[in-house]
Amino acid sequence: DAGITQSPRHKVTETGTPVTLRCHQTENHRYMYWYRQDPGHGLRLIHYSYGVKDTDKGEVSDGYSVSRSKTEDFLLTLESATSSQTSVYFCAISESVVVGGAYGYTFGSGTRLTVV
């Protein structure tokens, strides 16, 4: 009954290759987010989307691009993968902005990406 799914769950890729991660939601939520989680750094925002074709950069956006052509899908692309992009990537959705704490984020199960 997961309202948000990420694919693939695991991927190993070579340095310099492009990689695309997919996030798919069935909740019809407006807001979608891509985070990476690394030991010692916690969760850091890469990019987010506030509607179809409306995206913006987060804290660690260099080397990443995103696209959202449909409400339900948010794609994260590593243009040319580097070893520093080895990480666990999480997608999250929210119904609305978290103004006053009314809405929390729902996270996917993550994609473990290894760049060799």
Next chain:
Amino acid sequence: TQLLEQSPQFLSIQEGENLTVYCNSSSVFSSLQWYRQEPGEGPVLLVTVVTGGEVKKLKRLTFQFGDARKDSSLHITAAQPGDTGLYLCAGEGGAGSYQLTFGKGTKLSVIP
């Protein structure tokens, strides 16, 4: 960037003990959320606190938001092995920013 500092970073306790996890910042947040993350899974929302001084209870978990809305604590009574996980606090940004800023987390292990 608004920083959230969580302490302790690691905590290992025996089943039945009580514990408190802290989340501190020099910034004021409109609201603060607590998540729990288990290995191989994404974080799951536990609670949102909005008002300074607010206290919320979720079974054996008690969450408090500081009066100045700069800090929060999570207290677990009679910890159980099922409480094991990574606890993350996340603050909603100040004026002009609705995104969440996450702390690095407290990794809790409850030993049977």
